[in-house]
Structure formats: C-alpha cells, structure tokens
Amino acid sequence: MKLETYCQSCGMPLDNPDLQGTEKGGIKSDEYCKYCYRNGVFTNPNMSLKEMTSLVITQMEKMNFDSKIIDKAVSALPNLKRWKASAVAS
Numbered sequence: 001m002k003l004e005t006y007c008q009s010c011g012m013p014l015d016n017p018d019l020q021g022t023e024k025g026g027i028k029s030d031e032y033c034k035y036c037y038r039n040g041v042f043t044n045p046n047m048s049l050k051e052m053t054s055l056v057i058t059q060m061e062k063m064n065f066d067s068k069i070i071d072k073a074v075s076a077l078p079n080l081k082r083w084k085a086s087a088v089a090s
C-alpha cells in the first residue's frame with residue numbers, strides 16, 4: 001500500500017517511512033514528519049505558521065523547486081492540522 005500522506009505541520013510528503021515522525025515510545029506517526037515531530041512532541045513547539053511558511057520557502061528554494069510548486073505548498077499550509085486552529089483564530 002502506498003502512503004499518500006503529508007506532514008500535517010510542514011506539508012512534506014510522507015512517502016517514505018524513514019521520514020515519519022515518532023510518537024512517545026517510538027511508534028511511527030502517520031501525521032507528522034521526523035523534522036517536525038519526535039517522541040510525541042513538536043521539535044519546535046512555539047513555531048508560528050508564519051515561521052513555518054518562511055522555513056518551507058527557504059528549504060524548497062534550496063532544493064531548487066519551481067516557484068509555482070513552492071506557492072502551492074505554502075498556500076496548503078494553513079489547511080494542515082497543526083495550523084488550522086490558529087488560522088481560524090487570527
């Protein structure tokens with residue numbers, strides 16, 4: 001079965017089990033990548049959506065993604081589980 005999930009914090013495709021974050025006890029997370037989520041907690045719990053947006057842009061530019069693809073990734077961020085609540089509040 002092919003995994004069609006995206007990290008619910010940064011939007012990275014979780015198409016490789018090596019990229020999946022971990023819950024407490026080392027169980028693989030189906031929702032977050034290992035860069036965002038480790039041992040059941042966010043690696044950067046105080047990060048704002050704005051900070052995540054600029055991080056994603058920086059990382060994707062480094063990887064030479066097309067600006068259209070970067071735009072699409074960035075516009076999808078507020079719909080991810082981690083940011084949905086805060087997006088409504090602001």
Ligand SMILES: [Zn+2]
Nearest residue numbers: 007010033036
């Ligand atoms: Zn992530």
